[in-house]
Amino acid sequence: MENKVVFSVDEAEEIIKGIDFKKMNGLVLVIAQDSKNNKVLMQAFMNKESLMKTLTTGLMHYYSRSRKEIWQKGISSGHVQKVKQILVDCDQDSLLFKVEPIVASCHKGYYSCFFRTIDGTIIEPKVFSPEEVYKEK
Amino acid sequence: MENKVVFSVDEAEEIIKGIDFKKMNGLVLVIAQDSKNNKVLMQAFMNKESLMKTLTTGLMHYYSRSRKEIWQKGISSGHVQKVKQILVDCDQDSLLFKVEPIVASCHKGYYSCFFRTIDGTIIEPKVFSPEEVYKEK
Numbered sequence: 001m002e003n004k005v006v007f008s009v010d011e012a013e014e015i016i017k018g019i020d021f022k023k024m025n026g027l028v029l030v031i032a033q034d035s036k037n038n039k040v041l042m043q044a045f046m047n048k049e050s051l052m053k054t055l056t057t058g059l060m061h062y063y064s065r066s067r068k069e070i071w072q073k074g075i076s077s078g079h080v081q082k083v084k085q086i087l088v089d090c091d092q093d094s095l096l097f098k099v100e101p102i103v104a105s106c107h108k109g110y111y112s113c114f115f116r117t118i119d120g121t122i123i124e125p126k127v128f129s130p131e132e133v134y135k136e137k
Numbered sequence: 138m139e140n141k142v143v144f145s146v147d148e149a150e151e152i153i154k155g156i157d158f159k160k161m162n163g164l165v166l167v168i169a170q171d172s173k174n175n176k177v178l179m180q181a182f183m184n185k186e187s188l189m190k191t192l193t194t195g196l197m198h199y200y201s202r203s204r205k206e207i208w209q210k211g212i213s214s215g216h217v218q219k220v221k222q223i224l225v226d227c228d229q230d231s232l233l234f235k236v237e238p239i240v241a242s243c244h245k246g247y248y249s250c251f252f253r254t255i256d257g258t259i260i261e262p263k264v265f266s267p268e269e270v271y272k273e274k
Contacts, residue, residue: 004256015255023202029180031168038175043166043231055255065160087251087260090243094180096251106227114224114233118152118192119141123224 005058005083012055016048020093027063028093032073032105035084035098041105042113046095058083060099077133079103104128142195142220149192153185157230164200165230169210169242172221172235178242179250183232195220197236214270216240241265 007015019028027045034041044062046054050070053061060073060081074080081099088095106113109126116122144152156165164182171178181199183191187207190198197210197218211217218236225232243250246263253259 004254007256011256018257019255029166031177031180033177038177040168040170040175040177040233043168043180043226043233086255088253088255089180089250090245090247090252091250094250095255096177096180108227110227113226113228113231115227116225117141118156118223118225118232119144119148120155 003085005086007055009052009056012052015055016051018092019051019088019095020091021048023091023093027065028095030062031094031096032060032081032099032101033096035100039112040114041081041099041101041111051095054083054097055086060097073105074102077103077107079105079133081105107134109133140222142223144192146189146193149189152192153188155229156188156225156232157228158185160228160230164202165232167199168231168233169197169218169236169238170233172237176249177251178218178236178238178248188232191220191234192223197234210242211239214240214244216242216265216270218242244271246270 026047030044030046032041047063050061050063061070064071080102084100085098104111104127109128109130110124111127115124163184167181167183169178184200187198187200198207201208216239218238220234221237222235241248241264246265246267247261248264252261
């Protein structure tokens with residue numbers, strides 16, 4: 001079942017045992033990629049609890065290092081990411097989630113967080129207004 | 138020039154000033170993606186010096202946290218990665234390199250380091266024999 005993406009708590013606990021959280025002090029590296037066009041949307045982190053929530057709900061939950069808390073992608077914006085496939089790397093410390101993003105993934109209003117070249121050219125149009133979407137800010 | 142990928146030392150120094158190395162204790166997160174099919178090949182790290190080498194040579198150079206040294210991808214295997222486009226994320230602490238990989242990117246013999254689903258199904262064939270390629274091991 002290579003595309004199984006939602007697991008029971010028991011299954012998720014067993015999967016999490018095989019992931020190496022030690023190298024990043026309790027975190028793993030996470031890449032979110034659009035399952036339809038393979039564009040990379042964002043790079044972030046998960047701890048065990050956020051991985052557990054992701055595996056049992058099918059919706060991406062990350063861990064914020066600055067706020068020291070779990071956050072569900074899209075909880076305030078509605079821009080959730082639905083899990084479509086989950087891959088793990090050879091070292092078991094990096095996870096690649098193929099997802100179906102709703103609207104966009106970058107909090108700055110772009111489809112992808114990688115909307116700029118390293119020398120400063122913006123290569124994507126804005127697709128939403130952060131001021132409108134994140135009204136509490 | 139959105140696809141400029143090889144820079145002079147002066148240009149590279151200027152670019153590196155805009156990258157945030159603080160959050161990861163002197164490192165940035167790096168994703169390597171095949172420029173032809175958008176498949177993610179690997180996730181690794183760069184420090185300032187390895188980013189400088191990558192920007193000035195057009196060939197991927199990473200930083201190994203375990204060996205505490207810079208390594209050029211493919212230096213022993215010949216499986217280099219040629220830089221084709223460099224994107225930076227909204228927080229300036231994660232870099233996405235679109236590359237042309239020669240042969241393969243995973244030291245375990247697979248085209249991509251992400252050759253397995255999280256529940257253990259191998260989804261890619263081996264494309265080379267690590268025992269043959271890494272003869273010093």
